[in-house]
Amino acid sequence: MAMVDVSKKPEVFREATATGTIKLKTETIRLINQRKIAKGDTLYTAKIAGILAAKETSILIPLCHPLPLTNVEVEIRVTDKGTVQVTSTVKAKAQTGIEMEALVAAAVSLLTIWDMVKQYEKDAEGQYPLTVIENIRVAKKTKEGVSSERKRKKAQG
Amino acid sequence: MAMVDVSKKPEVFREATATGTIKLKTETIRLINQRKIAKGDTLYTAKIAGILAAKETSILIPLCHPLPLTNVEVEIRVTDKGTVQVTSTVKAKAQTGIEMEALVAAAVSLLTIWDMVKQYEKDAEGQYPLTVIENIRVAKKTKEGVSSERKRKKAQG
Amino acid sequence: MAMVDVSKKPEVFREATATGTIKLKTETIRLINQRKIAKGDTLYTAKIAGILAAKETSILIPLCHPLPLTNVEVEIRVTDKGTVQVTSTVKAKAQTGIEMEALVAAAVSLLTIWDMVKQYEKDAEGQYPLTVIENIRVAKKTKEGVSSERKRKKAQG
Amino acid sequence: MAMVDVSKKPEVFREATATGTIKLKTETIRLINQRKIAKGDTLYTAKIAGILAAKETSILIPLCHPLPLTNVEVEIRVTDKGTVQVTSTVKAKAQTGIEMEALVAAAVSLLTIWDMVKQYEKDAEGQYPLTVIENIRVAKKTKEGVSSERKRKKAQG
Amino acid sequence: MAMVDVSKKPEVFREATATGTIKLKTETIRLINQRKIAKGDTLYTAKIAGILAAKETSILIPLCHPLPLTNVEVEIRVTDKGTVQVTSTVKAKAQTGIEMEALVAAAVSLLTIWDMVKQYEKDAEGQYPLTVIENIRVAKKTKEGVSSERKRKKAQG
Amino acid sequence: MAMVDVSKKPEVFREATATGTIKLKTETIRLINQRKIAKGDTLYTAKIAGILAAKETSILIPLCHPLPLTNVEVEIRVTDKGTVQVTSTVKAKAQTGIEMEALVAAAVSLLTIWDMVKQYEKDAEGQYPLTVIENIRVAKKTKEGVSSERKRKKAQG
Numbered sequence: 001m002a003m004v005d006v007s008k009k010p011e012v013f014r015e016a017t018a019t020g021t022i023k024l025k026t027e028t029i030r031l032i033n034q035r036k037i038a039k040g041d042t043l044y045t046a047k048i049a050g051i052l053a054a055k056e057t058s059i060l061i062p063l064c065h066p067l068p069l070t071n072v073e074v075e076i077r078v079t080d081k082g083t084v085q086v087t088s089t090v091k092a093k094a095q096t097g098i099e100m101e102a103l104v105a106a107a108v109s110l111l112t113i114w115d116m117v118k119q120y121e122k123d124a125e126g127q128y129p130l131t132v133i134e135n136i137r138v139a140k141k142t143k144e145g146v147s148s149e150r151k152r153k154k155a156q157g
Numbered sequence: 158m159a160m161v162d163v164s165k166k167p168e169v170f171r172e173a174t175a176t177g178t179i180k181l182k183t184e185t186i187r188l189i190n191q192r193k194i195a196k197g198d199t200l201y202t203a204k205i206a207g208i209l210a211a212k213e214t215s216i217l218i219p220l221c222h223p224l225p226l227t228n229v230e231v232e233i234r235v236t237d238k239g240t241v242q243v244t245s246t247v248k249a250k251a252q253t254g255i256e257m258e259a260l261v262a263a264a265v266s267l268l269t270i271w272d273m274v275k276q277y278e279k280d281a282e283g284q285y286p287l288t289v290i291e292n293i294r295v296a297k298k299t300k301e302g303v304s305s306e307r308k309r310k311k312a313q314g
Numbered sequence: 315m316a317m318v319d320v321s322k323k324p325e326v327f328r329e330a331t332a333t334g335t336i337k338l339k340t341e342t343i344r345l346i347n348q349r350k351i352a353k354g355d356t357l358y359t360a361k362i363a364g365i366l367a368a369k370e371t372s373i374l375i376p377l378c379h380p381l382p383l384t385n386v387e388v389e390i391r392v393t394d395k396g397t398v399q400v401t402s403t404v405k406a407k408a409q410t411g412i413e414m415e416a417l418v419a420a421a422v423s424l425l426t427i428w429d430m431v432k433q434y435e436k437d438a439e440g441q442y443p444l445t446v447i448e449n450i451r452v453a454k455k456t457k458e459g460v461s462s463e464r465k466r467k468k469a470q471g
Numbered sequence: 472m473a474m475v476d477v478s479k480k481p482e483v484f485r486e487a488t489a490t491g492t493i494k495l496k497t498e499t500i501r502l503i504n505q506r507k508i509a510k511g512d513t514l515y516t517a518k519i520a521g522i523l524a525a526k527e528t529s530i531l532i533p534l535c536h537p538l539p540l541t542n543v544e545v546e547i548r549v550t551d552k553g554t555v556q557v558t559s560t561v562k563a564k565a566q567t568g569i570e571m572e573a574l575v576a577a578a579v580s581l582l583t584i585w586d587m588v589k590q591y592e593k594d595a596e597g598q599y600p601l602t603v604i605e606n607i608r609v610a611k612k613t614k615e616g617v618s619s620e621r622k623r624k625k626a627q628g
Numbered sequence: 629m630a631m632v633d634v635s636k637k638p639e640v641f642r643e644a645t646a647t648g649t650i651k652l653k654t655e656t657i658r659l660i661n662q663r664k665i666a667k668g669d670t671l672y673t674a675k676i677a678g679i680l681a682a683k684e685t686s687i688l689i690p691l692c693h694p695l696p697l698t699n700v701e702v703e704i705r706v707t708d709k710g711t712v713q714v715t716s717t718v719k720a721k722a723q724t725g726i727e728m729e730a731l732v733a734a735a736v737s738l739l740t741i742w743d744m745v746k747q748y749e750k751d752a753e754g755q756y757p758l759t760v761i762e763n764i765r766v767a768k769k770t771k772e773g774v775s776s777e778r779k780r781k782k783a784q785g
Numbered sequence: 786m787a788m789v790d791v792s793k794k795p796e797v798f799r800e801a802t803a804t805g806t807i808k809l810k811t812e813t814i815r816l817i818n819q820r821k822i823a824k825g826d827t828l829y830t831a832k833i834a835g836i837l838a839a840k841e842t843s844i845l846i847p848l849c850h851p852l853p854l855t856n857v858e859v860e861i862r863v864t865d866k867g868t869v870q871v872t873s874t875v876k877a878k879a880q881t882g883i884e885m886e887a888l889v890a891a892a893v894s895l896l897t898i899w900d901m902v903k904q905y906e907k908d909a910e911g912q913y914p915l916t917v918i919e920n921i922r923v924a925k926k927t928k929e930g931v932s933s934e935r936k937r938k939k940a941q942g
Binding site: 001002003004020039040041045048049052053056060061062063064097099100103104107108110111112114115116118126127128131132133134135136137138140141143 | 161257261268269295
Binding site for chain 5: 170201204205208209212213223225226227228229230231248249250
């Protein structure tokens with residue numbers, strides 16, 4: 001068992017985007033939209049938690065390399081399907097991929113949303129019959145000289 | 158915005174279980190089962206990452222209280238549907254619920270599985286067309302004097 | 315050199331409040347009030363940073379004990395003197411005082427405000443001629459059986 | 472809300488210095504000067520705490536980038552005005568400014584001084600009528616090719 | 629694999645002491661004794677590092693429980709055998725033993741001594757032919773109602 | 786006191802290897818070899834703990850620089866002398882040596898082994914008469930342009 005040795009790989013500009021959703025009660029969604037969640041601004045808190053978590057990825061995921069992130073961005077929107085969708089994007093010039101950082105940001109944002117709305121999601125027995133985090137994926141990875149090159153060529157047609 | 162003030166709540170023995178799954182390629186599942194994943198023992202690494210993360214919950218989730226966990230356990234099994242399922246259970250005598258700790262453990266275990274098998278899941282363009290983390294839920298919460306009392310009564314008939 | 319040995323002290327309910335201010339340009343204050351700071355919601359971000367930092371006090375301040383905080387609250391308001399004032403309150407049942415936790419929360423909230431408005435505070439040479447954090451104090455400490463007892467008696471007059 | 476995207480900015484050698492003071496009782500100052508503070512060497516402990524905190528800046532301040540500091544130095548001196556003054560200097564080759572790292576080092580050093588001398592600063596009611604942290608500022612920021620260039624030109628006259 | 633479940637164990641006052649040594653060059657020992665190590669006060673820095681590390685034990689050692697330490701003390705002395713000896717003592721009222729906290733404090737103190745004197749210990753090729761950390765042990769563990777009871781009885785004769 | 790200022794040093798590819806041993810009871814060694822330790826896979830857990838700790842070196846050792854490790858590897862084997870030997874190797878392109886990272890990895894791996902086998906090592910009084918961590922050393926340091934150059938020349942002989 002070991003980290004992947006990336007010592008000889010070149011530093012390349014990279015970008016990765018991850019997404020995920022949390023399904024909440026209709027009533028909870030309404031309270032979020034009206035900014036009436038008692039614990040605070042749910043989506044804003046979740047964004048900050050996601051950004052901070054991205055920076056701790058190499059402590060959370062045992063074989064991840066510490067990477068000098070140059071940007072982390074988390075966007076969150078309430079969909080019309082009764083879910084809240086998180087989209088996180090991270091950037092770095094690095095010797096290895098940064099999709100784990102994007103995934104960690106998305107996951108921790110989603111967990112933070114759960115924490116912020118706990119009181120509205122619990123039933124009389126203190127259980128969560130409906131609440132569920134779903135569909136955490138890597139939406140896109142690009143790497144200077146690969147995907148982004150390709151995109152530029154297409155754009156230039 | 159503020160943490161919930163639990164200063165006046167009694168300390169009660171609590172237990173929470175969370176679950177979640179990650180969908181992987183059939184080939185990756187086979188390699189996990191045969192313990193042939195190059196980066197190491199995928200499931201074992203994921204268990205440790207989950208246990209460690211549970212202990213960092215109050216740093217990751219902004220409004221969570223620091224809680225003195227007396228146990229964290231993470232179980233992982235490969236299902237016959239091409240997914241790996243994580244089940245995390247945490248225990249504490251605490252003034253507030255510990256479901257976030259269980260959820261954090263499950264989520265970080267699942268993310269660690271992703272990290273361990275990245276090379277097998279990526280396609281030729283470096284994307285992850287199939288890999289997805291799903292169905293992160295709280296399976297059960299109990300609290301001394303509530304659920305467990307109830308259970309005892311049922312057991313005594 | 316050593317931590318103070320609190321092993322034999324009783325656990326007592328405690329509360330501590332700290333305050334501090336940051337002086338900003340009139341223009342920056344206006345942008346905060348209008349929620350037009352480009353990096354995000356300055357005061358909300360500062361509140362979360364303060365709450366998280368309170369929970370890391372025993373890691374930041376070498377001889378502090380790890381304490382089980384039951385509440386952390388950070389309030390921030392723009393004063394009419396061109397400053398932003400942070401008030402942090404922490405609570406715990408603990409064997410030693412929790413004023414350091416309140417002070418750390420206040421200080422990190424103030425530092426976060428600085429970080430959020432950097433671009434508006436810098437002059438043409440990249441310096442900060444005006445910005446200054448001031449007046450970080452412990453506003454009040456109470457301890458069950460001491461201050462709060464006293465207060466109750468006064469109230470009963 | 473988002474971190475500033477510094478992906479396209481060049482790495483430049485940077486240096487930042489922050490200062491701040493803590494006002495203490497005359498008696499406490501005397502004990503510090505005579506190295507008689509019971510908890511240990513106040514100024515030395517504060518220096519170490521400041522250096523360690525600088526390295527945790529991106530965890531404490533939500534939108535700060537993780538930066539590869541090449542030096543952190545904290546100097547502390549007792550002034551003749553009954554205050555202790557902290558001066559922290561950090562250096563890095565980085566894509567963005569490092570003044571937050573210097574400010575965090577100064578603030579945590581000052582907080583650590585408070586923690587070391589608590590017992591001498593409290594009054595009979597356990598309050599801190601005098602103790603106050605003041606005047607946390609960025610004393611100077613330089614950036615290769617800007618301030619330092621300018622200085623060199625002046626020096627060459 | 630799992631943490632040991634200590635949920636049902638009583639909270640008992642505990643104390644643990646660990647020791648360890650580092651062998652250094654005679655010349656380095658002389659510089660430590662004369663407080664001439666260029667990087668700073670070697671022994672004091674090591675003490676603080678050990679105390680801080682004890683508080684992070686449950687993050688460093690995967691299956692350790694987070695424990696509310698009520699005291700950590702690190703003593704360091706230069707022996708007449710050309711070694712520096714670290715003795716760390718930790719205390720807590722806890723449901724499980726705290727020897728790992730004492731061992732972590734001792735080990736990190738010893739590693740910090742190494743870091744402080746690196747330049748004097750390296751040979752011309754940058755290697756460390758002599759430097760070695762040895763003999764990290766648990767010197768003593770006591771638990772209210774067990775060892776300490778026994779000691780009291782002996783004392784009472 | 787200060788970190789060593791490495792701002793002007795060139796980034797050079799570096800590698801460092803540290804080793805250390807823990808002496809255990811014959812019976813414990815047998816249980817490790819048969820993978821019958823109740824708490825889990827001792828050696829694997831220790832490897833992960835060591836890798837994670839290497840990444841936290843600059844937080845644990847006060848004057849260490851944060852370094853972008855490109856690889857960490859921990860190997861552990863049971864020797865025929867009743868000890869378990871840990872060998873950790875770290876790599877980075879950095880402005881300063883990375884032996885502290887290797888030493889931290891080795892030390893935390895050894896401490897984790899202790900934690901995993903505690904129950905088998907304790908005697909009837911809860912003491913550890915035999916268990917001891919020994920011989921933590923830097924086995925080798927290389928630096929592009931120095932040691933490795935030299936080695937290459939020798940190889941070309």
